[in-house]
Amino acid sequence: MHEYFNANKPQGSTRSQNAIQNRWLLIQKCVNKFCGIKSAIDRRHESGKNEADRIEDAINMYERKGPFQFLHCWKILRDQAKWNDKLLELNNNGGKNNEDNVAEPGCEGELPSEKNVHDRPEGRDTAKRRSRRESESSASTAFEVLQHIHDNREKSQLKEEEQLQQILNRNDEKLNLQRAVLKVQMDAIELKK
Structure with a gap:
């Protein structure tokens, strides 16, 4: 990630590898939590609510404890096979299912197709x-x-x-x-x- 950041960084940026790593960990934690909330809402199958409404409900629920600043990250990561695999791994390893540590796979209903999962490189x-x-x-x-x-x-x-x-x-x-x-x-x- 540090190499990618250095190759694509904005002019004048001097972030260290540690700073980038900490930022990525914060993004992971917040997006994982949001995925868990969204999955819980999706499981309830609230009638008459479309995908946008369920996302809005998840944002509102998340923001009861603090602002959700990573919606743009979630939109990018939710369709990535590697991200969903990692969430499944975390979920299968017995991660706690409370509000602070939720690791749900790819926000149900949004997992990539089986074909796409196998197309990604090892x-x-x-x-x-x-x-x-x-x-x-x-x-x-x-x-x-x-x-x-x-x-x-x-x-x-x-x-x-x-x-x-x-x-x-x-x-x-x-x-x-x-x-x-x-x-x-x-x-x-x-x-x-």
Whole structure:
């Protein structure tokens, strides 16, 4: 935001990054609160009231505690997919629903269509989370492959040991037979004498 402000700032402006950040936080807080009030009014479905009347009611309700100076910001932000996604995230994270901290998604009835939500580019944080999940899943896949190789190697070694044991048993039987044959031959030689 600071870079954008510097690129588009009015002549002679010297706002710091901190000042811009604080201003943005104030805008977010006030517009979030206004969205919550407007959503509450929209949910009541006051008959005979058009959109402009409901907006006017929300402004009047908001201004009971102080002036609403950010209507122009709300008009810009209410149709932005990223703004609505953030409000949904705040709302789903258990934000309190009192008058001072309301985080309603995009002031009901004004959410962008599903198509528009998916058309917006992926954000930096979302890309990082996706990349992390993919690397974790590829790491777990690699681990599974290694585990499978290890298991196959153990099975192969067990099979080799069984075959070796069978060979040894056959050799023992062969030696026992050779001893028996040798004993019979020795006994035959003894009898001839």
